[in-house]
Amino acid sequence: MRKIFFMSLLTVGTVAFDAIETPFGKTDKIVGGAATYIAWSASYFSKLINIVSVIGDDFDMKELELLKNENGSNKNRGKVDTRGIDIKEGKKSFFWSGKYHMDMNSRDTLITDLNVLMEFNPIVPDDYQSSDILLLGNIDPALQIKVMEQLQSRPKLIVMDTMNFWMDIAWDNLIKAISMVDVLTINDAEARQLSKEHSLVKAAKKILKMGPKFLIIKKGEHGALLFHDNNVFFAPALPLEDVFDPTGAGDTFAGGFCGFLDKTRDISFDNMKRAIIYGSAMASFCVEKFGTERLKELSHKDIEQRVQDFIDLVQFDIEIED
């Protein structure tokens, strides 16, 4: 029997329930989690996304079916393989509840019920072994390491997201995980905490010595920076009339970034610049509605139009006199 190889993306991260309150409204439990946002976003680029995660049997299985796009009925999207999501009988899914402040840059966590996440033991199914890109969502770095150690051959690119929480409680494992990846994505405060440098340029130099060849520093509404060797690229965030719900924007960015690299089969610095613009475009959609709602209804034309908005936002025309 002949096996058909797709280019594909493997992601490991949370699939969860969120309850969100913003100045614009509030939701009951809706489907969220890093791997959910990543998969929705990447599916507009990648042919196949493989998820490793854990949920309880309380999860909204209709939402998973929609994400899978199994019969390919949504022509704009690739397929999502969810066989790597461990469903724990009689257990509850991870639940997070938070409330955003008026400025949308800060939020209070109201509830964190880890539930099944307490016993998450990520197992990479055999069918996922040949994935070309690995995107490690923000989870315990010990689990991120465990996933990397299960892969029989190294993916062409390993991208890792993390957060300040792991810097506070799991420093050694975090440093080990970071040493094993190609691209690290963190926000500006985390880059400062990780490097103990205030200047982001100095911070990036230190972090690039910890292992990753590329560092993406996310600055939310202020855009993102990509560092590689002595090169820096800056992509702005699109100025929006309203940011409705920022939840998942970072994961959506990472999903679009990796999906674009997967689709274009090019992991050069120049193509990473493009991938950051596509990732930023996807994030700009994400924040327009609650949860993953906006990510469910996109077309390729919408995405290209949004990328054009980014081009219009930053392009200028200067001839340097030598």
Place this chain on the structure above:
Amino acid sequence: MRKIFFMSLLTVGTVAFDAIETPFGKTDKIVGGAATYIAWSASYFSKLINIVSVIGDDFDMKELELLKNENGSNKNRGKVDTRGIDIKEGKKSFFWSGKYHMDMNSRDTLITDLNVLMEFNPIVPDDYQSSDILLLGNIDPALQIKVMEQLQSRPKLIVMDTMNFWMDIAWDNLIKAISMVDVLTINDAEARQLSKEHSLVKAAKKILKMGPKFLIIKKGEHGALLFHDNNVFFAPALPLEDVFDPTGAGDTFAGGFCGFLDKTRDISFDNMKRAIIYGSAMASFCVEKFGTERLKELSHKDIEQRVQDFIDLVQFDIEIED
């Protein structure tokens, strides 16, 4: 006798002493003030800059001589006419002292001695009447209006800087001044205060209805936005290893912006984009040393190289499929 007309820039603003403390060091009284930074920065572009200001006879006159470049000994710079600076006998110059916090984004004012600024009555000399661009530095909006009302013919472009202080204590005059200008430059917090909108896109729409055809929102280390009709342009700030002293960066930006427009004789939206990049380049020099120190030692080659750094920072190459 034939009169030679230069393209020229008229600026009104403070010429003052500052004492600055940053995490990198502290200064005694050094020469500062908005018009000082504006004139240093613009002089790398404009042939002639006319200053209207007020100082006491305690001022450092050698610094003024250096700024004037009267005999044209610095070939990189135009000349600065300081005959519009009123020198008050027996009085003291405006003095400000401040201390920056570690993040360089916030500072405490330690001393504000208004001194001669209390009796500042700006008079535009006859020789300044034909200036092509008017840049109103951050002073009492009543004085900004007074300057505009003295001009016999309207300059080709009027640019105005202001700050939250005048929103708090001089609202009506501020709104009147804003209604009379072409370009307003303020920071993001000030745009929110002026418009009572949190979203900068909504804020810009409201402010553009108050009179100005162009609005520049300065976001410090996060760059600057230019709004005009329904167009938005974003210019990043250059990520720097160290920001040594941010004092005067906004004025240096405005000076470079107006100087470039004056030199190129083009006030279209596309040329304003270029002017913002040149203004940002000048500001990125300003913060590298205390006060105006770095602005005194530049060459055109330095400036073009810095602009090239901006191009490298933001350029990417995406072909949109239609």
